[in-house]
Amino acid sequence: MARTTLRTACTMNCYGGCPIDVDVEDGRIVEVRGSAYFPEAQQKLCLKGLSYPQLLNSPERLKTPYIRKDGVLTPASWDEAMDLIVKRLTELRGEYGPETVMLYKGSGNLGGSTANLGMNFWYCFGGYTGRSGGLCDAAQETAINDMFGSSDYGSIAEIADAKLIILWGKNPVHTNLHSMRYIHDAIDKGAKLVVIDPRVSESSDRATLHITPKGGTDGLVAAGLIKFILARGLEDRDFIDKHVHGMPEYEEYLQSLTIGSIVRETGVRLTEFSKLCDLIAETPDFALIQGKGLQRYSNGGQTCRAIAAVAAVCGIIGKRGAGFHASTFMENPPKWPFFPPKPRDHIRETVPVAAVPLEIPKLDPPVKALWVERANPMVSAPGTNDMQRFIESLEFVVVPEAFMTETAKLADVVLPVAMFMERADLFYTYGQNYLQYRQKIVEPPEGCRSEPDIFRELAARFGFDEKYFPKNDVEILRACLAESPYALTLEDLEVAPAKLTSYRDIAWGDLKFNTPSGKIELYSEGLAARWGCDPLPKYVPPLIPKGSFQLITPHAINRINSQFVQNFWLDDAGDDALHMNRADAARLHIKTGDTVRIYNELGEMALPVKVGERVREGAVTVFSGLANLNRLMAPIVTDIGDGASFHTAAVEIERVIL
Template sequence: MKEFVTVCPRNCYSTCTFRVFTEEGRVVRILPYEGNLATPEGPCIKGLAYLEREYSADRLIYPLKKQPDGSFFRIGTDEALCIIADRLTAARAKHGPHSVLFYKGSGYSGLSNDIAGNFWRHFGGATTTYGNLCWPAGLEAVRLTMGEVKHNLPWDIANASMIILWGKNPAETNVQEMIHIEKARQNGARVVVIDPRRTVTADRADMLIRPRPGTDAALALAMAKVIIDRGLADRDFIDRYVSGFEQFASSLQITPDKAQEITGIPASAIIDLAVAVAGAGRLTVVAGYGLQRYTNGGQTIRSILTIPVITGMIGKPGCGFNFANLQSYIFDEIKEPLSYYPDPESDRPFRRAIPMATFGPGFFALKDPAIEVAWIERGNPVTQLPGSGEVRKALESVPFKVVIEQFMTDSAAMADIILPAKGIFEQADVVGSYWNPYIQYKPKVGTPPGEVMPESEIYWRLAKLMGMNPGPGSGIPAPEDYDSWLMERISHTSGFIREELVQKPLIPEQNEHPAYAGMKFNTPSGKIELWSDRAAELWGVHPLPSYDPPDDYGESHLPFRLMTPNIGSRIHSQFGNLGVIRTVTDDPAWEISVADALKKGLKSGDRIRIFNSRGEVTGRVRVTARVKEGSLVFPNGIWLSEGGGINRLIEPRETDMGHGAAFHNTRADIQKLTKW
């Protein structure tokens, strides 16, 4: 057997390094790689499931063409590419390049994705999306406050004496982080979880605080008021490194009693937590992404970030605010979230005109030209975008659709031509992480099955058919030149030795640890900014962190707040179709509290109708003490064939900053079904 060190390129915190063993070009075994200090115990169940995912009988390995009755039949690669080239050429000739929609998701990370942009640039541009579904409100909040988005090394959390996991459930979504949290606990650290749900992470914590969904900013600001009013703030740190503190302190009107009314958390518990935080010595606050998927999401993150700032827990071992760490993104010319924002001048020749969060309305608002061809890769918009009913209608209106996929997802099922996507083991790449500090080389270790080819080859072959002169200097390398292109792509960036990178994960020399240790903040004032003029100028929010109730879109009369968390068995809409995953997970169900079940006369297993003004779906209910009264919980990413379709209930709205998606504002009601 041959052994390789590789990395998982999915949209996941951990970006695990692991060892794979191959026989005759097929991966037969996966084991941990201890050299990555962030993920020394190897991949989670999803990573282990690559043994099934890459060789599944359900994997798409040949091009497919849709028939008039909606079914698909196999065609050859040459025929598929000729059809696509003809449709692209005709659309451009008749309506211009902006009549083509290029939709890319975040389902696969790596520098090879640059080639897609190079192709469409040579094509003359295309219509694309802006914003992001996942985390931009939080990214922008951290950027406005700190100047950069980064945090300490993942294993540094073991040095903390107190850890607050605020809206994050790493035991399911970042399992390797729990390794370092457990080390902190062994060292005597206190772990507090703040989450409306009793997650499996909360089961391993010392304290669980359960605010009403969307009220986290009120809790944070009340804590800040206690810390300041009791003289527990680090005034020396504030005087030297913080701008806007006096305005912030005088703005705090949410007392613990008022916060109790808003959040449902007893005032005494808020006071006790605030005092404990201020006296922690080494505090790390770890914020999740779900709590910033509200219309008040950015201001919520700004509010929570004030806690480590006013207590001086920045730039030290065991301290900090861990939202995202973009220090490994050394190859990016423009880092997130700035790369999400539209700019008509710098975007040329592209038309970035459709917001991710409001795709349906944005699509139908397009004028001159309308979309004639849609190209979808690395994403499953029919399942994942808010307002999925409008998304489906939008895509149905497009005369010709191409989807590149490994499986027959909800989006792939809408395609006219499906091209099989490459697997993780079938092309070399270089991958960064938004949690661990490493840049990593992912070697090619296996042979693509059937007629699968890397997307880079798809683009090269299309470019040849369309007379676009791909090859050297074009950014669209020939298959035999791809590896050279990749090495050339990384050769202009400093901070690492290329020969070492192909052997093992590397931490770039640019990495600062502890984060902000140099007390240099890339803000207008050069300090941490509690008062941010840019927040007001760019997004129309208050210059100071503030709490505004999440918008109910006129449906405050509906009793449930809908939450769609990530779960450990899938990454959004990926992996849930695999047999190994299904054997260890329950079927998707709508979770409600015991109290709400009594009110509605429901028991686990009952069929229910879930509805609001946008539509309805049906499913089975699960009654559990893990859900707070007034909450309705269903995981995101569930395919229609699995009983999904939840996003048709979600109003397509943006977060208060960053062009994120306000998934969790949605309210709904439920009704027991006696017949179905």
């Protein structure tokens, strides 16, 4: 059969949302390339995207349901699996009410109808128990939305025109390939790059200045930087007077901080603060890019507010080639016209996601069943020991999955699902504001079903009203577009993606802030009332337990959390070693290539070690997504937004003598 080329989009949980040209031969995906569908993607794909033929055609994919029999997961037919699901959910709902089922939703595959058809099922079921917050960026999104009245990303192409770029807690070489290309473009034109990160990341290679604070002290670094800015008269008073609320209160707080205490607590030298201020004085209109790693501490929300305060005090908001870049989901996503009535009295979503294994068991009526959707909490959530005990304590667990993940191994029923190129959907992500049509490219392997099809069949077996479960995915998407204020059709999206009317190339370019004061709120009584935090972005030390080394787990280049670990094609691209500072290693007589035991009171694991200068003294790093790594973390919730504080962990290290 001749090779054909079709276009779709990568819908993994990522900034990129990359358009992809896919070559298909004999019903199989054989090659992928970056598409010219929208310019910001620059027709490039990351390593993970290039590996899709290997991933979708992997022999490790599940192609039959499994049911636990006598303690062992055993292959079963779809009828057996669906009969058991209906039987057990009906029994448990009858005894405890619909809230007895916990819906644990992740974001491993972004897309509208996948999520919404599932929600239709749970609404018709009568309710469920969910969770609040999120594992990824809940602290940041909550803090920025409160401070600015919205989260507003702007175009990453604007970075190419910047003259000074401050990259704070972000490693786009691993997590946002396209923005890194614009950073390189800016540097090629003479821009200077500053990187603030506890590790010398892969994005630091062309940096003029690299500052390595102690993990979790970024909020205090920001406060110290603002003290220097004010002392040198580098603030934009006109912008502050017009657009910032709470500056007098914040300045009073800053006066309570001494430079000496800031230097001691953060590990940032006076000369580094001074050099950064010199660069700001030279280029007062700079781009400040805030990543997500710094908000994965117990103080993450206030940290994000403190760093955003640097942008507000310097008046860089709303300027071309400058500004504050965080992230945002589309402000006006496609409408979903098929929702049934929401059973509000029987939906519980109050437990923070990081605290699920500790707090869900305390609820009344009790949770007895778990449905895990697009998630692998046994690897991706902090507190793996507690998560395992929680899952094993339940009476019934269902996991729709493409692979036999660590979470699927604990299930009572595992359902083999189609992957993203095997069904159609509309798609948008948080690194740009394009709406895309994710076309179906190939049929799923025999034995696999899409999640919408699974919910359609379950709905039919429960006798739910079929009008809430339309049969045709493409017609569903047409209906969503017809209900949305875009004046778009699927045929339009086949030609080009849509930048929606809410999109702005420059974040907050109109200088309008939907806050109670109408300004950027350094002082927020509403935030304080909702989250019990200080109304100012005051620094509170992170709740890192006692231990010789702070454990930091940044994102890997060859996986997204626990995704892609099944793709052996990427193994050589990854780095599963523990990284350790040279001085710390010398003290413990450890050298590169040794195997070390990493441990604390929660667990332990063994890894090879790499010694160098990539990480500051007193800290070690291991790239996230490794099985058992999160056993070393307690399930601690962030100060704002009910996020997960992955980096609030400490370990001991010892060399293993083989």
